[in-house]
Each structure stands twice: as C-alpha cells, then as structure tokens.
Amino acid sequence: MIPPAIVLILLTATACAALAHVLLGRAWRQIPIFWVAAVVGCLIVYGLGLRFPLTLPTPAGVPLLESVLMAWVLLIFVSRLRV
Numbered sequence: 001m002i003p004p005a006i007v008l009i010l011l012t013a014t015a016c017a018a019l020a021h022v023l024l025g026r027a028w029r030q031i032p033i034f035w036v037a038a039v040v041g042c043l044i045v046y047g048l049g050l051r052f053p054l055t056l057p058t059p060a061g062v063p064l065l066e067s068v069l070m071a072w073v074l075l076i077f078v079s080r081l082r083v
Helices: 004-024 030-048 064-080
Strands: none
Touching: 004 030, 004 064, 030 064
C-alpha cells in the first residue's frame, strides 16, 4: 500500500507541473522535466520539514503551501534553462 503522503506529493507535483507547462512550456519534451522539478521541490520541503510559522493544515503530514511554493521556484528555474 502506498502511503498517503507520497500520493499527495505526486498529485501536487503533477498539478504544478501541468500548470507550469501550460503557462511556461514551449515544447512537449519539457513535460517530464517540469514534473521531475516539481516532485523534487515537493520532496525537499517534505524531507527537510520546512514550514512557515503559521498554523496551516498539513494533510498526511505534507505542508501543501510550502511544497507548492518550492515546486514553483524550481519550475521557474527549470523553465529558464535551454532544454
């Protein structure tokens, strides 16, 4: 059985990568690169336990706001690379 945190991280990363490709993408080959960047961003936040000093809900122990923000930081960085 897959832990709920992993499912939530993958769903969040997939949604971020899809939206980033719609907004910033130029070619089909960028989709897997965007997805990997979003997953890495979400995993960095979850693995290091980065959290804002706010009392926000963390379903399955995943800080969603922080994960989305880190994913977008990496997605913007990756979108600027020549791929």
